[in-house]
Amino acid sequence: MARSKVGILAVQGAFAEHEAVVRRLGADFKELRQASDLDDGIDRLILPGGESTSQGRILRDLGMLDRIRQLIESGMPVLGTCAGLILLAQSIDQINGDGSTVDEQHNSTWLKTLPVTVRRNAYGRQLGSFHTEAEFAGLGTIPMTFIRAPFITQVGDGVETLAEVDGEVVAVRYKNQLGTSFHPELDDDARIHQMLLSM
Numbered sequence: 001m002a003r004s005k006v007g008i009l010a011v012q013g014a015f016a017e018h019e020a021v022v023r024r025l026g027a028d029f030k031e032l033r034q035a036s037d038l039d040d041g042i043d044r045l046i047l048p049g050g051e052s053t054s055q056g057r058i059l060r061d062l063g064m065l066d067r068i069r070q071l072i073e074s075g076m077p078v079l080g081t082c083a084g085l086i087l088l089a090q091s092i093d094q095i096n097g098d099g100s101t102v103d104e105q106h107n108s109t110w111l112k113t114l115p116v117t118v119r120r121n122a123y124g125r126q127l128g129s130f131h132t133e134a135e136f137a138g139l140g141t142i143p144m145t146f147i148r149a150p151f152i153t154q155v156g157d158g159v160e161t162l163a164e165v166d167g168e169v170v171a172v173r174y175k176n177q178l179g180t181s182f183h184p185e186l187d188d189d190a191r192i193h194q195m196l197l198s199m
């Protein structure tokens with residue numbers, strides 16, 4: 001089988017850690033920094049954590065938002081982690097978990113390909129970041145690092161819940177799209193990346 005080439009969005013946020021995991025699994029990757037990088041023979045995508053509002057704005061300004069949406073809609077496997085999950089989500093709760101309100105950027109700067117609703121900074125100010133372990137469908141127990149993470153408040157038709165923590169949905173799959181609230185690239189467990197590579 002040909003070696004996978006993962007396009008890793010590298011405009012903002014925690015992309016270097018994803019690159020290390022992908023390299024460790026023996027796959028190739030391409031940093032996505034401008035629209036032409038999307039033409040470099042990539043066959044799957046990683047959208048890293050970071051700040052989803054900034055990421056969305058940068059993608060729009062670089063002319064990458066619509067291109068990435070088209071790739072996902074045409075079936076390219078994608079893993080969105082934390083802010084990356086927010087970029088994929090079809091809708092966002094209007095009140096964030098920390099009590100602030102969502103800005104008006106949503107319509108122009110999100111991919112909106114994944115039929116779920118997310119709540120940003122869902123764990124509030126007090127429990128901003130934490131580490132836990134939980135069952136992940138098909139994989140067993142997975143370590144999970146949450147950093148000012150969203151969780152999923154509604155799942156649409158055809159969306160499979162893959163993991164829950166304290167009754168909240170933190171990982172889903174919909175067709176070619178995988179989304180996690182937590183950061184699988186920060187723990188020493190590559191099974192979620194492996195799942196992306198085998199899609």
Ligand code: GLN
Nearest residue numbers: 049050051052082083148
């Ligand atoms: N709080 C960030 C956001 O709303 C996500 C945090 C993360 O990616 N670690 O965009």
